[in-house]
Amino acid sequence: MFNKILIVCVGNICRSPTAEKLLHSALASSCIEVRSAGLAALQDHPLEPMASRLLEERGYTLLAHSARQLTRAAVSDADLVLVMEQRHIDGVLEVAPEARGKVFLLGKWQHDREIKDPYRQGRSAFIHAFALIEQATQAWASRLLS
Template sequence: MVKKILIVCIGNICRSPTAENLMRDALNHADIEVASAGLAALVDSPIEPTAQAVLEEQGHLPSAHKAVQLTSQTVNRADLILVMEKRHVTGVLGIAPEARGKVFLLGKWQEDREISDPYRQGKPAFVHAYALIEEAVHAWAQRLVG
């Protein structure tokens, strides 16, 4: 039974907080905790302004966010860890090898699609990342709560 989901990217300011907000909204009636962290987090930084703007334009009210560094403790507390790129799986397992079997691409149900980092690329990249994240979150939410 999945009770805690951890979503991971690199800086924890663009993709993972976007996915965290969308997953929390998608699972709002389920008893599932959703958090995010970064493999090389820009610790204590807020969500990237363009990422926040895209969330808001899509009707989401992002919760206050401060980037958090991924640790073995956060990995071990999570029941399911969702990452953006295949190399992030390797990064998570480098920190906590015992997590093997609970780390998956967010885009798993889209033929293991990776979601590129929109950081410093302009708004179209953020809109594209948002669309991919939204599709992937929807697919996970359906499988987690039916």
């Protein structure tokens, strides 16, 4: 059973907090805790405005977000670590080598699809990333809740 899930990207201001919100919402009927962090976090920065806007437009209530750096303790505390790109797996394992076996792509159930960073690329890139994150979080939620 997975009780604590950690979602990781680079800056922790776009993809991972979006995935955190979507997965948390999809798992609302469970006691599973979902958090996020960044490999090179823009520490203490809020959610990127376009990511925030897309969440709001789709009816998600936003709480204050403050980007946080990935730590060994955060990885150790998690039962499952989900990342956006293959290279992020290496980044997580560099921080916590003992995590091998519990780090997977968020897009695992979509043929190990990577979700590229939309940062500084405009609304269409954010919409594309959001759609991929939404598909991936729904796939994980259906497996975690079954």
